[in-house]
Amino acid sequence: QVISGTVTAPMTGKIISIKVGKGEQVKAGQVLCILEAMKMENEITAPVAGVVREILVSEGASVSEGDPLFVIG
Template identity: 55%
Template sequence: MVVRAPMPGTIISVNFKVGDSVKAGDVLFILESMKIKNEIKAPQDGKIKEILVTEGQYVKRRDTLVDIEE
């Protein structure tokens, strides 16, 4: 399943790499939007298949951030 940006902003932290296992609720990214830092969490357990953003990248709402393999 893919995780999308809930709002536009800048990715200021990517907390994992491809192949890492994550649990539901793990913080995947910190997305800064209008000076507010937002934690983007894993919606389910799984393994990181593909990361589509890098630190410092500006994302629009609904942009895909990561693909998680169940």
């Protein structure tokens, strides 16, 4: 899900791996992080191409559905 450049968590879970850095150029479909939910690993991907402006979570963080994860500009 994207709301004006913000990538949000599609489900409640735990961030187990962040695959990009702040300032990194990303392509649409590129994996931003891995979210573990119900013992399954889910790839959270960039919905659009751009630059990672902010990383709003850290590895090991628990997130709820709708929580902002990244800002892409």
